[in-house]
Amino acid sequence: MTPLGAIRLAFGDAEVTITGGPFDSMPEGARGLCLEPRSARVAEAEWRLDIVDFGVPDPAALRAVLEAMVAAMRARPGDAFHVGCRAGLGRTGTALACLAAMAGIEDPIAWLRAHYDPRAVETQEQAALVRAFAAGGTCLSD
Structure with a gap:
């Protein structure tokens, strides 16, 4: 199984690559955020936020886990990072969009x-969460 895709984001001087897709497709050695509690590889997650399929997380919990992930990215931008759920689109897309914000x-x-x-x-709920997150989010690119 391979990741669905990858994005590159800059947080200050740290430019990182983040793969996304099913959590079970996390590349070996990657530091991962698991959003799918039933993933076969959930025990390998460095960060975990259980979200029901097609659902949205608690905004404060999402912000906390993404801030921890960004801190790790800034500290070690050369590491591999992965965000995943079951298919890599809804929950993963929501988390990746919030990281982009x-x-x-x-x-x-x-x-x-x-x-x-x-x-x-x-979903519309996922899009609304991303818009609210972006509107109230702190820009961490500085």
Whole structure:
């Protein structure tokens, strides 16, 4: 199984590559955020946020886990990072779009759909969460 796609984001001087897709497709050695509690590889997750399929996470919990992930990216930008759920589109797309917002991307959903997968961020609730996250989010690209 291979990741669905990859994006590159800059957080200050740290430019990182983040793969996305099913969590079970996480590349060996990658530092991963698992969003799927039933993943066969959930025990390998460095970060975990259980979200029901097609659902949205608690915004504060999402912000906390993504801030921890960004801190790790800044500290070790050469590491491999992965975000995954079951298919890599809805929950994964939501988390990746929020990371894009944290990196200063103005329209993170459109950007993610252009650079990762046009099907990313599947539901209106997921899109609303990303928009709210971006509107209230701190730009961490400085």
